[in-house]
Amino acid sequence: MMKRILLLALLPFLMLSCRENKKTNAQKQAGGIAQQEIHKELYGFWVGDFYTQDELEYDGDMTDAVKKLNINIKKITKDTVIAQSVVSGNSRPLLGKLSDDGGKITFVLDEPGSEKYDGKFEITLVGDTLIGKWNAYKTALKWPEKQFKLLKKAFIYNASLMLPTEASYVDWSDHKMVEHLDTLEDGTIDSLGANAFYRSASDQIFKLNASTVLLNEADLKNLRKLDLQIIKNTIFARHGYAFKKQTFRNFFDPVEWYVPVKNNVDNDLTAIENKNIKLLDRFTKYAEDNYDAFGR
Amino acid sequence: MKKSISYLSVAWLLFFGYFFVLMLQITLRYLPFGTEVAFLQIKQTEVTGISAYLPVFYIHVYSAIFVLLAGFTQFNPKILSKYPKIHRLLGYLYAGVVLILAAPSGIFIGCFANGGLMAKTSFIILGVLWFWFTFKAVQFIINRKIKAHKKMMCRSFALATSAITLRLWKVILVYLFHPAPMDVYQIIAWLGWIPNLLLAEWLIKRKII
Numbered sequence: 212m213m214k215r216i217l218l219l220a221l222l223p224f225l226m227l228s229c230r231e232n233k234k235t236n237a238q239k240q241a242g243g244i245a246q247q248e249i250h251k252e253l254y255g256f257w258v259g260d261f262y263t264q265d266e267l268e269y270d271g272d273m274t275d276a277v278k279k280l281n282i283n284i285k286k287i288t289k290d291t292v293i294a295q296s297v298v299s300g301n302s303r304p305l306l307g308k309l310s311d312d313g314g315k316i317t318f319v320l321d322e323p324g325s326e327k328y329d330g331k332f333e334i335t336l337v338g339d340t341l342i343g344k345w346n347a348y349k350t351a352l353k354w355p356e357k358q359f360k361l362l363k364k365a366f367i368y369n370a371s372l373m374l375p376t377e378a379s380y381v382d383w384s385d386h387k388m389v390e391h392l393d394t395l396e397d398g399t400i401d402s403l404g405a406n407a408f409y410r411s412a413s414d415q416i417f418k419l420n421a422s423t424v425l426l427n428e429a430d431l432k433n434l435r436k437l438d439l440q441i442i443k444n445t446i447f448a449r450h451g452y453a454f455k456k457q458t459f460r461n462f463f464d465p466v467e468w469y470v471p472v473k474n475n476v477d478n479d480l481t482a483i484e485n486k487n488i489k490l491l492d493r494f495t496k497y498a499e500d501n502y503d504a505f506g507r
Numbered sequence: 508m509k510k511s512i513s514y515l516s517v518a519w520l521l522f523f524g525y526f527f528v529l530m531l532q533i534t535l536r537y538l539p540f541g542t543e544v545a546f547l548q549i550k551q552t553e554v555t556g557i558s559a560y561l562p563v564f565y566i567h568v569y570s571a572i573f574v575l576l577a578g579f580t581q582f583n584p585k586i587l588s589k590y591p592k593i594h595r596l597l598g599y600l601y602a603g604v605v606l607i608l609a610a611p612s613g614i615f616i617g618c619f620a621n622g623g624l625m626a627k628t629s630f631i632i633l634g635v636l637w638f639w640f641t642f643k644a645v646q647f648i649i650n651r652k653i654k655a656h657k658k659m660m661c662r663s664f665a666l667a668t669s670a671i672t673l674r675l676w677k678v679i680l681v682y683l684f685h686p687a688p689m690d691v692y693q694i695i696a697w698l699g700w701i702p703n704l705l706l707a708e709w710l711i712k713r714k715i716i
Contacts, residue, residue: 428552433689497548503681
């Protein structure tokens with residue numbers, strides 16, 4: 212009788228231990244979670260140009276200017292690599308594998324395939340550089356194959372970073388036609404045809420830092436819309452915002468310090484930056500409504 | 508001869524009417540009253556820093572549109588000869604609004620104008636001259652000096668229309684040269700009224716008016 216009671220009392224514990232055994236078995240089967248992370252030294256942002264071989268020889272259309280690619284390696288285990296690609300303001304999750312063939316490290320990373328520009332990255336680590344190519348799943352794209360050389364880059368927010376002055380900032384992605392007129396000797400006016408007018412920025416974009424200084428109206432009054440937009444977007448660039456608009460990618464992708472990291476930086480902005488953005492937005496709206504209109 | 512004059516009047520009415528409607532639209536942007544509307548978007552330093560700025564600015568915006576009404580009637584020879592009562596009534600309105608509301612408020616907001624000292628100087632001179640010409644014109648008509656009154660009112664109204672010509676010059680200069688906004692502002696501050704006044708002097712000298 213005693214034995215039975217003891218057995219009954221033990222039964223729940225026995226069952227429990229049995230389940231625990233099952234659990235650990237399940238864990239082992241699923242893998243991943245318990246797997247050891249390897250090559251942690253490769254974690255982080257790998258940044259460089261994203262180009263096609265043809266594109267380098269192709270000097271016509273500026274809209275296909277060299278893009279910046281950022282591959283963020285987040286986790287590496289024996290049979291899985293979790294990463295993220297950011298290019299052209301497009302952030303995509305990557306899933307793949309690392310192989311270590313006697314010290315020669317290669318990756319194969321896949322984008323999900325649910326979007327037009329998804330594809331497969333094949334990468335080799337050569338010294339301190341990730342060299343590789345990307346093939347779109349959709350081969351009908353204009354540039355279905357791209358190449359890249361990426362260097363590891365720490366991303367640290369630095370409020371004092373400014374656009375480099377050696378580049379010129381012209382909005383090549385958009386223009387308006389302006390007719391050029393010429394007055395002939397006999398007084399008649401002759402049209403020389405329309406020329407394209409591209410907006411170019413003033414040198415104030417190198418002087419006004421909207422991340423460190425609280426701007427006032429007098430600072431912004433003489434600025435055109437493009438200046439206001441660049442000063443505002445330089446804030447976002449410092450926070451690693453991946454620009455969706457071509458205009459701003461053209462400006463920021465070539466900038467050495469710029470690392471496109473994420474699609475939303477709203478929560479990272481400082482109090483100064485938020486105040487300046489409000490002011491810049493007001494002036495941008497005023498410029499849009501009034502700069503070339505009948506009014507002030 | 509008589510017919511050609513009335514054609515001229517009709518052409519003037521259409522031309523002036525068009526710009527009057529544009530000015531009316533600009534005025535209506537300030538209805539309902541707001542502290543951050545239209546031009547005030549870039550004037551928050553003054554709106555928040557100088558307590559008189561906002562009320563005086565609104566006095567100018569709301570009163571100045573009535574001044575332009577003079578363009579429809581006051582220089583029309585038919586109305587002058589046939590309906591002197593209309594001329595007198597609108598004359599009181601014009602002179603009253605300019606001397607009490609539009610010119611003093613214009614001088615005040617001119618002191619805080621965009622475009623720095625260069626623009627401020629222009630707007631203050633414009634406001635003072637506008638007040639002076641209008642004041643003299645009223646004085647002359649009280650003393651029944653009709654010719655002198657007419658000349659002074661011609662000058663006064665030439666300055667009143669700077670509201671239109673200033674904005675027109677801006678459109679032209681921006682279209683042609685794409686200058687920075689305050690660079691263009693410093694130019695139109697002067698270009699808005701000096702050619703108008705020169706034209707008025709020319710009309711007076713040629714005895715056209």
